[in-house]
Amino acid sequence: MQEQPDGLIAELQAKNPKAFERIYERYSESTFGVIYSVVRDQHIAEEVLQDVFLKIWEKAESYNSSKGRFFTWVLNIARNAAIDKTRSKAYKNKKKNLTAEYFVDILEEKTNISSKVDAIGIKKYIEALKPYCKKIIDLLYFKGFTQSEASEELDMPLGTIKTRNRNCINKLREILTE
Structure with missing residues (x-):
């Protein structure tokens, strides 16, 4: 954009x-x-x-x-x-x-954030990140999870989520400025 x-x-x-x-x-x-x-x-x-x-x-x-x-x-x-x-x-x-269709959509998209990131034009940048970054960014920025909720969902300590989120966003910034 x-x-x-x-x-x-x-x-x-x-x-x-x-x-x-x-x-x-x-x-x-x-x-x-x-x-x-x-x-x-x-x-x-x-x-x-x-x-x-x-x-x-x-x-x-x-x-x-x-x-x-x-x-x-x-x-x-x-x-x-x-x-x-x-x-x-x-x-x-x-x-x-909710209808069953809603849950089917969630399950189909649970591991695939490409439709969401494509909507805002950053798909190619997200795809360059490590898998754990994709999961964290999907939960925090596309699904609206809090860091605490992401910690529970991914079964990781809150501090790890915070650190990885910061590192992933920094990596994304690097990719965007290349």
Whole structure:
């Protein structure tokens, strides 16, 4: 994904509706992919996507290019909103009566994160990582697990999860800057 020129971001921060439309056109598909990979429901993902872009509009002035790329900022908002949604009481109640299809999808994707990473355009970078990195990144960033939950799921000490997560993200950064 190509980074936005500073001018477009400045226009967004100045509350220019045309800049917001261009940002939405550029990022909505990838953002939806991240949200959907966490909530696994089309309708809920669309609802969260609306909330995310509302937050982007309202909080645009808080973006600081010295802290990271705009796209990363957008994806962090999306990921956090999706995780918050899955932790809400309404979401949990809705998921109590899931169909068998939902569980089949989960089982099929449990070891394959390629459909998710392809949605945000980083598949080739994730594929270059070690298998344990793929598992940790899948749980923490695509499935919305906390580090404690990932520790239980992978039967690893919490400290190991934290260290490996940090190392895997650093390796991913190295790959991205090559």
